[in-house]
Amino acid sequence: MKRRDFINTLGTGAILPFMLQGLQVRAFGQQSPLLNMLADVACEDRILVMVQLVGGNDGLNTVIPLDQYANYKAARPNLAIDETTALKLTDATALHPNLTGIHKLYKDGLVNIIQNVGYPGQDLSHFRSTDIWLTASDSDKVISSGWLGRWLDTQYPGFPKGYPNTTMAHPVAIQIGNVISTSLASTTANTGLAFNDPKNFSNINNYGVGSASNTRFQYQLSYIRETGLQIQNFAKPVMDAANKVANKSLLYPAKNKNQLADQLKIVAQLIAGGLKTRVYIVTQTGYDTHASQNTAKPGSPFAHPVLLQQLSEAISAFQDDITLLGVHEKVVGMTFSEFGRRIKENANIGTDHGVAAPLFVFGSNIQSGIVGTNPILPSGGDITFEDNIAMKYDFRSIYASILKDWFCVPNNDIKDILYHEFPILPIIKGSTTSSVHNKQVNSSTTLLVSTPNYTTDSVVITFYSDGLPLKLSLFDSTGREVEVLVQNTLPVGEHSIAYNFSGLSNGKYYLQIQTSRTQNTTPIIIAR
Numbered sequence: 001m002k003r004r005d006f007i008n009t010l011g012t013g014a015i016l017p018f019m020l021q022g023l024q025v026r027a028f029g030q031q032s033p034l035l036n037m038l039a040d041v042a043c044e045d046r047i048l049v050m051v052q053l054v055g056g057n058d059g060l061n062t063v064i065p066l067d068q069y070a071n072y073k074a075a076r077p078n079l080a081i082d083e084t085t086a087l088k089l090t091d092a093t094a095l096h097p098n099l100t101g102i103h104k105l106y107k108d109g110l111v112n113i114i115q116n117v118g119y120p121g122q123d124l125s126h127f128r129s130t131d132i133w134l135t136a137s138d139s140d141k142v143i144s145s146g147w148l149g150r151w152l153d154t155q156y157p158g159f160p161k162g163y164p165n166t167t168m169a170h171p172v173a174i175q176i177g178n179v180i181s182t183s184l185a186s187t188t189a190n191t192g193l194a195f196n197d198p199k200n201f202s203n204i205n206n207y208g209v210g211s212a213s214n215t216r217f218q219y220q221l222s223y224i225r226e227t228g229l230q231i232q233n234f235a236k237p238v239m240d241a242a243n244k245v246a247n248k249s250l251l252y253p254a255k256n257k258n259q260l261a262d263q264l265k266i267v268a269q270l271i272a273g274g275l276k277t278r279v280y281i282v283t284q285t286g287y288d289t290h291a292s293q294n295t296a297k298p299g300s301p302f303a304h305p306v307l308l309q310q311l312s313e314a315i316s317a318f319q320d321d322i323t324l325l326g327v328h329e330k331v332v333g334m335t336f337s338e339f340g341r342r343i344k345e346n347a348n349i350g351t352d353h354g355v356a357a358p359l360f361v362f363g364s365n366i367q368s369g370i371v372g373t374n375p376i377l378p379s380g381g382d383i384t385f386e387d388n389i390a391m392k393y394d395f396r397s398i399y400a401s402i403l404k405d406w407f408c409v410p411n412n413d414i415k416d417i418l419y420h421e422f423p424i425l426p427i428i429k430g431s432t433t434s435s436v437h438n439k440q441v442n443s444s445t446t447l448l449v450s451t452p453n454y455t456t457d458s459v460v461i462t463f464y465s466d467g468l469p470l471k472l473s474l475f476d477s478t479g480r481e482v483e484v485l486v487q488n489t490l491p492v493g494e495h496s497i498a499y500n501f502s503g504l505s506n507g508k509y510y511l512q513i514q515t516s517r518t519q520n521t522t523p524i525i526i527a528r
Contacts, residue, residue, distance in 0.1 A: 004327070009515060043408035044377070049267060049280045049333035050148075050183070051260070055287030056126065057337040057356025060389065062099070063113060065374035067092040074380025075387075076345045079293055089113075092374055098309035101251075102360060110319060111362045112427050114398060115372035116521070118356035118391035120473065120481045120512075122339060126288070126353075130339040134183040136396050136418050138343060146183035147399055148173065148279055150417045151409065153186045155278075164234060171234045173279040174270070176263045181281045241273030242266070249321035253313055260284040261314035268318055272325035279409075287337060291348035295298025311335070315362060323364070332363040332406050334398065343377060343387045355388040359398070365406075365429045376523050378508070389475050391508040392521045397422040405431045419471075425516065458500050461511065465490040468515040472497075477508045485511075501526050 061079060064086050066073055073080045086094035087103040093113075095103050105111045120140035123129045132139055136147035145153075152172055173184050199368045247269055252261050263282040270277065289304050302310070315333065322328040324344035340357025352492055356375070375389040396418050403409040403417065405428035415421055424431065463472060472486035487497060 003514060020412040037420060043406070044331055045276065046280060046406055047271060047331045047514060048148075048278065048402060048406065049264070049282070049318075049331060049336045050181075051264075051311075051333060052281065053307075053311070053335055053337040054130075054283055054285040055289070056129075056338070056339045056341060056353055057287045057335075057357055058289055058293065058341040058351050060343065060351075060375070061293075061304060062096055062308060063115065063358040063374075064094045064096065064375065065092070066094050066213060068377045071379055071383070072243060075343050075377060075383050076143070078349050079345045079351070089114065089370065096305065096308050098305050099312045101312035103312075103361075105362060106368065109368040110364060110366060111360055112366045113358055113360060113366055113370045114393055114425065114427070115358050115370065115439050116356040116375050116389060116392035117359050117395050118339065119394055119396070120391070120393070120475065122355045122388075122480070124339060124353040126338055131182060132346065133336060133338055133395060134181060136399060144185065145187045146181065146185045147396075147417060148181075148183045150184035151403060151407070151413075152184070152278075153487040154190065154409075154413055154417070158188065169471060170237050170276040172277060173281070174238070174267075174277050175281040177268055177281075177283050181282070184279070184354050211290070219300040223302060238270065238275060238452065241270045244273035245269060246327065248324035249317050251313070251317035251320050258310045258313055260310055261317055264314050264318035265321070268321040268327075271322060271327050284314075289341070289350050290346070291350040293345075295349075306422075315360075317435045319362060328364045332360045332365060332402065333362065334402070335359050336395065340389055342385065343375075343389060344383050344385050346385065347360045352385070356391040357389065359395075361398070361402075361427050367426050367431060369426075371425050371427070385502050387508065388476055390475070390521050390523055391512070394422055394514070396420070397425050398427065401425045401427045401431070458498065460496050460498055461485070462494060463513050464494050465492060466515060467492040470513060470515045472511065472513045474499075475510045475512060477510075482509070 027087050050062060055422070064081055066083065066086065066088070073083075077247055081094075081096055083094075085097040087097055087099060088094045089103070089106060095106075104114070116132060119132060119139060123132060123139050131137070131142075134146050135143040145502040175181050175184065175409075182423045186445055221365040223362055247265055249268075252258075252265055255262060260282060267280045267282065272281075284307065286302050286307050287304070294330045296306070315335075318333070319328065339359060340354040341351035346352055352465050372392050378387055400418055400422040403414050404411070409417070411421075414456070431502050461472070467489070469489045470486065471484060473484050474482045476482050482504070485497060506526050509526060510521050511524060511526050514520075
């Protein structure tokens with residue numbers, strides 16, 4: 001077995017954690033001599049905190065479409081949030097009443113909400129869809145490396161060979177929890193071996209001092225020892241940072257009352273303690289709400305409203321803490337979940353796996369507001385259990401926006417990391433794409449033009465080209481890409497194509513146009 005094969009065999013579950021405030025902390029990566037050349041780059045001390053909502057968050061009960069409340073209530077007679085209790089953001093949009101902390105952050109200009117986020121060809125399997133989000137792969141491709149790992153590869157080539165070193169002694173990425181995220185897997189390695197306490201770790205490190213030359217697994221055993229020594233060196237600066245400062249926010253709930261808050265409390269402490277880690281990942285579980293969504297079925301620890309309350313408490317306390325600790329300017333955070341839920345509640349008073357959902361990006365350097373509009377909901381008489389919220393923004397556009405406007409990654413590198421070009425959204429303050437995006441999205445002359453109901457098989461689709469390579473696709477109600485209608489670079493201006501729907505059955509479909517600057521989705525109904 002070659003070293004690369006052995007590393008891949010270890011996989012994402014084979015890492016080396018240590019304990020901090022009663023929680024496992026897993027270090028991944030270490031800075032390389034390449035940072036000597038990057039020391040003066042303004043973006044090098046910026047930090048990303050990823051908050052993973054495991055199970056598929058119900059976006060429709062998280063961000064509520066007040067402008068379509070009658071249709072929303074008809075689809076969810078038992079689950080719909082009372083309009084009078086929803087936390088209003090605009091005349092059209094509100095938050096779940098338990099998101100009081102996030103609502104306040106939004107009003108303070110510290111939250112950006114991106115509507116209708118998903119990906120083409122949505123896979124409704126928890127495992128596969130999570131893998132797609134973490135690797136940033138197309139839905140029909142399987143990739144072993146993660147999107148953050150590929151970015152870290154550009155910063156610290158050759159890891160783990162030669163790490164840690166004297167240039168920088170701090171980990172590059174840390175996951176707090178039990179399993180290291182696939183998003184951190186680089187193209188060269190995953191780190192080490194899991195252990196539950198320092199004694200077990202010591203036993204691995206001290207299992208002989210020779211080269212193990214008389215064993216058939218000498219190379220693998222040597223690698224385990226080398227990796228163990230690396231993680232031991234990673235642990236010291238982390239513990240030093242944790243011991244250097246104390247948390248200041250009084251908004252954190254009591255320990256063990258909110259696991260997400262406990263995790264983010266550690267992150268705030270490490271950042272304020274001077275750790276140079278670039279990426280932190282924390283998780284909150286429980287979002288697979290197929291039954292008794294608002295009250296929690298037997299065996300489920302938390303109902304969806306409680307999960308949202310914990311999410312809001314945790315993010316609000318974390319943002320307050322890093323502000324009081326004076327490190328808020330260097331931190332941006334974002335939530336994500338593997339998919340959303342269906343529009344219509346099911347017979348078990350829950351919601352089933354769906355396509356698109358909103359997500360939150362938060363921090364002092366966020367361009368506050370709402371990107372996109374509320375999803376279009378069918379009228380009460382037309383809605384079915386198969387109806388989904390249409391994707392408008394590919395989740396990789398959020399990744400691309402963070403890489404470009406937060407981490408200052410060059411465009412060519414972003415394309416290499418994400419495999420395609422994606423529109424940059426106005427998420428980060430000072431984004432150079434903001435005016436372009438707003439012009440493209442808000443101007444009626446640039447939207448995909450089509451009639452919402454068709455009674456004939458032959459139609460004309462009119463759209464606007466900004467002179468960049470564009471893709472015009474047709475999706476069905478499940479998010480499956482039915483056909484690519486146009487994939488080309490067209491001159492600037494308005495274009496029209498004829499399309500025949502005769503091969504498609506009646507139902508709801510979506511037309512989507514995408515360039516590197518913008519992406520827009522228009523719902524259509526085929527009704528003969």
